[in-house]
Amino acid sequence: MAAVPLHSRHRLLRLGAFLALLALAAVQLRIALPEQAEYSDAGAAAAMLDALRSPFLLTWHGKQLHQLQGQTEAAEGLYRRALVHNPLYLPAWLGLAELDNDRGRTAEATAILRHVDSLAAGINRWRWDKALLAYQLGDSDILSQDLAWIIAEIPAQRDNALKLAFGLWPEPAALLAQVGQANVVHLFSHAARTGRTEAALAWWPEIEQLGVDNHRPEVLAFLTSLINHERLTDAAPIWRRYFNGATLLTNGDFAREPGNTAFDWRISAPKGSSWRIEAAGDGKGQAMRLHFSGTNNLGFRHLSQIVPLESGHRYRLTAQVKSEGLTTDQRPYLEVAGFQCPMAPVRSEIVAVSQPWTDLTLPFEVPPDCRAVQVRVRRDRSNHLDNLIAGDLWLRQLTITKTGEIHATPVVEAQ
Known part of the structure; x- marks a missing residue:
């Protein structure tokens, strides 16, 4: 019996591999089509939602229905079911308040906000969401308390809170009154970093009382901001008093590394x-x-x-x-x-x-x-x-x- 040529055997192997892959693709397609139909079916999706018991998932789906699809009634149902399973779940309460606010039911939304405020005392999580809701509802008491808390206690959200606070109360004395004396260093630092030199100058006496050595990075950023905004007559006396009063030129002997800030090298x-x-x-x-x-x-x-x-x-x-x-x-x-x-x-x-x-x-x-x-x-x-x-x-x-x-x-x- 004559031997099969080598190139013919390679061709047969390639054909066999192709047919095997084709059969595998057909099997996968047959499995995937029913699964896709099941997940795409509105009845199946509704059944899945009816079976949910997780407050997190119920609230998540509620937000999708409310914010993306405008289905307020269905969203409210999911929020309330989440609260049946966990009456202390704050995101569901916040979702209900946002829903009421969007419907024009301000009094109901405010009542929920104050209930959430009582539940969230001393809790960092969801504090920013609550502050935004208070801003939307015009509840200045809760808003100022939350912004003060965030600025003092939550570094990851501090910049957002500072931006909102500076926008709401541009006058330095009013801003300090709203977010509290304990946050004056954060206010001072933010004002210096964002070029609000008048506000930073207004709080400078407070920083002096707290001790410049305790807040050198913030003060150096403040001096750099003053220099950049052509406030040399304000910056120079502070530099001479607290950083270099002995010589006109700073660190001329290179006894330390350049500071890359203010009046340093x-x-x-x-x-x-x-x-x-x-x-x-x-x-x-x-x-x-x-x-x-x-x-x-x-x-x-x-x-x-x-x-x-x-x-x-x-x-x-x-x-x-x-x-x-x-x-x-x-x-x-x-x-x-x-x-x-x-x-x-x-x-x-x-x-x-x-x-x-x-x-x-x-x-x-x-x-x-x-x-x-x-x-x-x-x-x-x-x-x-x-x-x-x-x-x-x-x-x-x-x-x-x-x-x-x-x-x-x-x-x-x-x-």
Whole structure:
């Protein structure tokens, strides 16, 4: 008997596998069609609902009927059955109240809301839903109590509660009265983060009494907000009193990491650069090291500090600078520019390719209409072919000193 060719055997195997898969698909289709018909049948769905005893499922289906299909009578029946199985199930009570409110039965909805309020005393869960219902019904007593509770006790829902509270009572004193003195820090922090500087300033005396050291992150966010909203005259005295009263420029010896906020150093590392604070190498404290990898033609201005100063005075910026292996015709330099005011930038010479620790002095004047300057390390982009900057720059012992007035009155000697 002649042997079956190899390619014919492969063809027979593929045909057999295809027929087996076809038979399996037919079986699955035969099983699925009756199941689909059963679940799609309205009578079967109604029977399923009639058999439900779970308050959770009854309430869930009630919400679907009410909110998605508008079947208020059927929804009410499911809510009431849920309460038969569990008279303390708050979502079912809330569903009934929403249903009555939608029907225009405000008195009945309010009565249910107050019943829920008595049941929910001291309970976090569903507190936000109850607050929203109180808002819809105009029940300010329950609403203010719930918002105060949420702000104080439920961090996951705090922002939503704060947004609603600020919208309802925009005047700071009224808002504090509604949500309570215990929430003043949360109110202050939210106002600072959302740019409501007048409200934050109104609550600032409360924060001072509670202790700035106890709320440093909130106060720093507040100062940053004031700076961003051009309230330097409000921000600077607070900074001087609680954060840096000894020197004009903050952390010029890099004794700690940059704070990236308020009047502290702000730093980032764009592609092609990195930074770190390290020992200066000669036993004289610490230094900021900026490293350039030689992969990018950077326009660098990513190390800076806003410094509040007196207008109409002369100052001097001093620093010590070291470099090693800096490349390109455009190397880093220091710059002092006006912050939120029209002051022409003053810049130092560019740093040498390589140099030991070298003193740098940069005199500048603060015009009469300026309240602050920005000190920053800069590097301009190069137009040369070899424009990828590489090498290292170190800075330490940065200080600003007042040297006199711009228009000082001449001293007349007595005759």
